[in-house]
Amino acid sequence: RTLPILSLDAGLVFEREVGWFGRAAQQTLEPRLFYAYTPYRNQNNLPNFDSALADLVYAQLFTENIFSGSDRISNANQLTAALTTRILDDETGAERLRAAIAQRYYFTDQLVTLPGQPQGSDTSTDVLATLTAQLGRSWAIDLAMQYSAEEASVVQGTVGTRWQPGRASVLSAYYRYQSNGTSPNSTQSTGISQIDLSGQWPLTNRWYAVGRFNYSLVDKRVIDAVAGFEYQQDCWLLRFAVQRFATTAQNATTNFYLQLELNGLTSVGTSAANLLQRNIPGYHLLNPVPRSPGRFEFYE
Structure with a gap:
C-alpha cells in the first residue's frame, strides 16, 4: 500500500511590548493554518492490528492521519485553523503564559x-x-x-496545577471531566470525573518517594495507583514501584517493577523509569543517560 500525502503548515508571529505584573514582557499573536490532503484508498481488505481512532487532543489537529498506528491511513482534505498567544519575560525569555485555540475543518x-x-x-x-x-x-x-458547538457545552476538560520547586521535586493535582454520551469526535460513551494526584519528592539526600493516585468520582474506585521509591548512590541507582490499575469494572491488576542502574554501564530489571515518566508529570530522572553529541554539535 502506497499513498501520497500532501501537507502545508504556515503561520505568522506578531509581537508587542506589554507589562506583566510589573515586569517588561512581550506578547505574541500567532495565527497558524495546517492543510492536509491524502487521497482515498479502500483498505477494508487489509488486517488491522494496532490502529485506532486517535484521541482528539490539541496536537492531533496538526497531523495528517486521524488514526493511530500504521494499519489505517485516513483520506484527508482538511484544514486546521489555530491561534496562539504567549507572554515572554523580556529579561529571561521565560514563557509566562501560553493560550491556544484550534479547530479542524473537513472538506470531504x-x-x-x-x-x-x-x-x-x-x-x-x-x-x-x-x-x-x-x-x-x-x-x-x-x-x-x-x-462542542452541537451540544453547546464543554464535553471534555482538564484543569490542574503543578508545583516544582527544585530538582526531582514535583507535586501535581489534576481534575478530568468528560460528559455523558458520545461526542462527534470521541469513541467513549461514558462520563468521566476523575482526580489525579502524583509526585516525586526527596526524603533524604539519597531516598526519593514517587507515587500517583487516580480516582474516579463516577465509579467511586481507584482507576490507577502507583507507589514506590528511588535510592541513589554515587555509582548506582535502585528503583522499586508497584502499580495497580483497573482492567474491568470489577477487576484490577497489580504489577511490580524493580530496576537497578549502574552509572554509564547498564540497567537490569523491569523499566520502572518508563512507568514513572508516563504517570508523573514533571518526573525527573535521577540518573539520566548522557546524550550522544550530534553530527553538527560543535559547529556554529
Whole structure:
C-alpha cells in the first residue's frame, strides 16, 4: 500500500511590548493554518492490528492521519485553523503564559474506517483550547477543554496545577471531566470525573518517594495507583514501584517493577523509569543517560 500525502503548515508571529505584573514582557499573536490532503484508498481488505481512532487532543489537529498506528491511513482534505498567544519575560525569555485555540475543518467525508465502524460525515471537529500559566518559578497551572458547538457545552476538560520547586521535586493535582454520551469526535460513551494526584519528592539526600493516585468520582474506585521509591548512590541507582490499575469494572491488576542502574554501564530489571515518566508529570530522572553529541554539535 502506497499513498501520497500532501501537507502545508504556515503561520505568522506578531509581537508587542506589554507589562506583566510589573515586569517588561512581550506578547505574541500567532495565527497558524495546517492543510492536509491524502487521497482515498479502500483498505477494508487489509488486517488491522494496532490502529485506532486517535484521541482528539490539541496536537492531533496538526497531523495528517486521524488514526493511530500504521494499519489505517485516513483520506484527508482538511484544514486546521489555530491561534496562539504567549507572554515572554523580556529579561529571561521565560514563557509566562501560553493560550491556544484550534479547530479542524473537513472538506470531504471520512471514508476510511475501522472494522465495523460507519463512515464519518463531520464537517468539523469540536473546538479545542489550552492554557498554561507559570506563576513564579515553581507554580504552573494547566487548562485544556473541548467545546462542542452541537451540544453547546464543554464535553471534555482538564484543569490542574503543578508545583516544582527544585530538582526531582514535583507535586501535581489534576481534575478530568468528560460528559455523558458520545461526542462527534470521541469513541467513549461514558462520563468521566476523575482526580489525579502524583509526585516525586526527596526524603533524604539519597531516598526519593514517587507515587500517583487516580480516582474516579463516577465509579467511586481507584482507576490507577502507583507507589514506590528511588535510592541513589554515587555509582548506582535502585528503583522499586508497584502499580495497580483497573482492567474491568470489577477487576484490577497489580504489577511490580524493580530496576537497578549502574552509572554509564547498564540497567537490569523491569523499566520502572518508563512507568514513572508516563504517570508523573514533571518526573525527573535521577540518573539520566548522557546524550550522544550530534553530527553538527560543535559547529556554529
